[in-house]
Amino acid sequence: MSEGGKRLRIGTRGSLLARTQTGMVVERLQAANPGVVIETQIIQTTGDVQRNVPFAQVGTKGMFVKEIEQALLDGVIDVGVHSLKDMPSELPEGLELSCVPAREDPLDALLSRNGLLFAQLPQGAVVGTSSLRRQAQLRGLRPDLRLEELRGNLDTRMKRLDNGEYDAILLAVAGLNRLGLGSRITERLTPDVCVPAAGQGALALETRCGDAATLELLMPVHDAETAAAVTAERAFLAALGGGCSVPAGALATLHGSRLQLIGLIAAPDGRQVLRAEREGEVSAAAQIGAELSATLLAQGGRVLLKG
Numbered sequence: 001m002s003e004g005g006k007r008l009r010i011g012t013r014g015s016l017l018a019r020t021q022t023g024m025v026v027e028r029l030q031a032a033n034p035g036v037v038i039e040t041q042i043i044q045t046t047g048d049v050q051r052n053v054p055f056a057q058v059g060t061k062g063m064f065v066k067e068i069e070q071a072l073l074d075g076v077i078d079v080g081v082h083s084l085k086d087m088p089s090e091l092p093e094g095l096e097l098s099c100v101p102a103r104e105d106p107l108d109a110l111l112s113r114n115g116l117l118f119a120q121l122p123q124g125a126v127v128g129t130s131s132l133r134r135q136a137q138l139r140g141l142r143p144d145l146r147l148e149e150l151r152g153n154l155d156t157r158m159k160r161l162d163n164g165e166y167d168a169i170l171l172a173v174a175g176l177n178r179l180g181l182g183s184r185i186t187e188r189l190t191p192d193v194c195v196p197a198a199g200q201g202a203l204a205l206e207t208r209c210g211d212a213a214t215l216e217l218l219m220p221v222h223d224a225e226t227a228a229a230v231t232a233e234r235a236f237l238a239a240l241g242g243g244c245s246v247p248a249g250a251l252a253t254l255h256g257s258r259l260q261l262i263g264l265i266a267a268p269d270g271r272q273v274l275r276a277e278r279e280g281e282v283s284a285a286a287q288i289g290a291e292l293s294a295t296l297l298a299q300g301g302r303v304l305l306k307g
Contacts, residue, residue: 006036011068011077014042015153017175022081032220043068062088078214080206084199089238098215099205102223104174106201108194110187112168117187125167134170136247137194139270174201195249195264198233225254228285232261235289246305257282263292265301274299
């Protein structure tokens with residue numbers, strides 16, 4: 001590729017959030033590589049097609065990423081932009097997670113119709129979320145709540161809240177912030193209430209292995225601290241078995257050269273919630289994740305994983 005003729009083809013989902021996130025990445029890439037022509041291609045995924053089916057029933061590992069990954073493998077695009085939490089622990093042969101931009105807020109958000117905090121929701125309040133991880137943790141803390149499925153894009157979900165179908169709904173803080181909807185958040189749920197999904201709030205730029213030219217273009221937007229945090233979180237998930245349907249969450253935070261990781265495995269009904277923490281050097285991020293997973297498995301996590 002000549003210097004004046006460099007072209008970067010980026011693939012993303014077609015949702016407003018996916019397009020907005022990708023637009024942010026493109027802006028930063030363009031600023032870092034002013035001579036490069038960047039094209040964005042919209043790719044429909046299984047998760048987009050089966051929008052009204054509960055997550056647990058779709059049954060497809062990587063339902064929001066696999067079609068984008070296939071486009072990468074076929075050479076149709078050079079970079080896939082994903083929400084990192086959607087990516088399975090194991091990537092297809094020939095692909096690598098090559099760049100992780102700086103992370104947004106990783107926490108979960110409660111949006112309630114009457115401005116009530118989580119602890120203030122009345123007994124029997126209807127809370128909407130399709131995430132097994134969120135459902136299990138909420139059931140563990142508030143078995144009196146009525147948890148109901150909630151699919152669709154962010155706009156649809158918030159309309160259903162505003163229409164009175166739910167008393168409250170749970171969404172990711174990051175998505176709301178990126179769409180300029182942070183003012184709708186009633187409460188950011190701290191990890192003692194709800195441990196977020198591994199990689200939540202982070203984006204992943206996936207490429208073909210060995211594509212040095214593309215990697216060189218992406219490196220200016222790579223964030224080493226975010227990469228270390230999500231490495232620990234994904235290592236935790238991978239050691240559990242990665243694609244298991246058992247609710248699990250992980251959140252890593254960096255304090256200088258130290259990394260602290262919170263991990264959680266829960267029974268779907270919330271009756272058993274296992275959580276633990278581990279700390280170590282940032283350079284040992286993957287090891288910290290694997291060791292924390294082993295700790296929780298030894299504390300009863302293996303039984304939960306077997307269902």
